[in-house]
Amino acid sequence: MNGSAAHRVVVVGGGFAGVQAVRGLADAPAEVTLVDRQNYTLFQPLVYQVATGALSPAEIAVPLRRIFRRQRNARVVLAEVKGFDLDAREVVLDDLPNGAGQMRLGYDTRLRFDGRDQVTLLQGSLYVDSGGLGIGPPLTIHTPAGEVRHIGTQFQIRVSGNATDIRVREGRVALQRGGVVARTIAAGDALEVRGSEERWQHGLPSFGAEWEWSASLAPPLAIEDRPLAEFLAWMAREHGWQLHFDDEALQRQAQGIHLHGSLEGLDADAMLERVALVTGVPLDLDEGVLWVGKR
Numbered sequence: 385m386n387g388s389a390a391h392r393v394v395v396v397g398g399g400f401a402g403v404q405a406v407r408g409l410a411d412a413p414a415e416v417t418l419v420d421r422q423n424y425t426l427f428q429p430l431v432y433q434v435a436t437g438a439l440s441p442a443e444i445a446v447p448l449r450r451i452f453r454r455q456r457n458a459r460v461v462l463a464e465v466k467g468f469d470l471d472a473r474e475v476v477l478d479d480l481p482n483g484a485g486q487m488r489l490g491y492d493t494r495l496r497f498d499g500r501d502q503v504t505l506l507q508g509s510l511y512v513d514s515g516g517l518g519i520g521p522p523l524t525i526h527t528p529a530g531e532v533r534h535i536g537t538q539f540q541i542r543v544s545g546n547a548t549d550i551r552v553r554e555g556r557v558a559l560q561r562g563g564v565v566a567r568t569i570a571a572g573d574a575l576e577v578r579g580s581e582e583r584w585q586h587g588l589p590s591f592g593a594e595w596e597w598s599a600s601l602a603p604p605l606a607i608e609d610r611p612l613a614e615f616l617a618w619m620a621r622e623h624g625w626q627l628h629f630d631d632e633a634l635q636r637q638a639q640g641i642h643l644h645g646s647l648e649g650l651d652a653d654a655m656l657e658r659v660a661l662v663t664g665v666p667l668d669l670d671e672g673v674l675w676v677g678k679r
């Protein structure tokens with residue numbers, strides 16, 4: 385939030401209601417962010433005319449950015465909203481604008497979408513999970529320290545004033561300046577850049593308090609009929625744990641055990657406890673390793 389605005393408002397959906405809501409806030413002392421998974425608003429009453437060939441699709445679909453180009457307190461973000469954390473006052477967005485994975489924003493984060501694969505982190509915390517090594521086209525994140533490009537990874541960036549903190553959990557990211565790779569940050573490394581000063585940390589754990597804000601924003605996993613193995617892999621990825629099965633037979637068995645019900649509202653420990661109880665498979669978390677089976 386900049387000093388001039390009293391409130392920040394997020395409007396989800398640029399349909400009839402969303403467009404009117406943003407317009408209605410044009411003179412309000414507020415920064416308004418409109419999020420839609422499409423970059424246009426659709427005038428649905430004329431869909432029939434398009435279907436019968438009387439109109440072309442372009443005549444009933446208007447780009448949202450064009451509608452609000454002159455509204456100074458409004459900006460449009462192209463993303464899918466996956467959920468809300470009302471206590472933390474956070475909106476969870478899924479699908480990066482280039483479709484390369486998942487992105488989470490901390491409260492008080494200001495992000496500008498500059499294009500399909502370009503964003504600028506102006507302030508706050510951004511967590512990216514591109515889904516695995518080598519998957520998806522890379523996204524470029526502009527920060528005061530330079531442009532961050534990832535190579536299929538999990539990482540977070542925090543920007544505060546001119547300080548940029550980049551921390552990599554899996555894979556590696558490149559920090560570029562003027563299109564040239566200036567630094568490569570690997571898993572377990574953190575680089576803090578403050579003006580011309582740099583501070584490196586190495587050998588950092590992939591789990592623990594530093595990463596928990598992003599895990600707390602993870603969209604809930606629907607476990608109904610999901611194999612135990614998938615649930616465990618998801619937990620390990622979200623929390624940065626290593627997964628260790630007692631033996632290969634148990635690992636195969638975990639594919640065939642299906643979960644039922646819901647784990648919504650439970651924290652990580654309670655989820656493990658509940659799943660261990662209903663499946664009869666011992667689960668034990670110790671120093672970032674999730675042990676499956678007897679140790």
Ligand SMILES: Cc1cc2nc3c(=O)[nH]c(=O)nc-3n(C[C@H](O)[C@H](O)[C@H](O)COP(=O)(O)OP(=O)(O)OC[C@H]3O[C@@H](n4cnc5c(N)ncnc54)[C@H](O)[C@@H]3O)c2cc1C
Binds near residue numbers: 398425429432463466
């Ligand atoms: C064929 C047709 C003809 C119609 N004719 C008339 C008519 O003649 N008169 C009339 O009064 N009404 C008509 N309606 C109904 C009218 O179009 C709807 O009532 C109106 O569009 C509802 O407005 P809305 O803003 O609530 O939702 P929508 O217009 O549906 O807009 C919702 C927006 O939210 C976005 N969105 C949804 N979920 C997410 C998410 N998770 N993350 C990000 N973005 C998301 C969507 O992309 C969409 O842009 C018609 C509807 C249809 C389908």
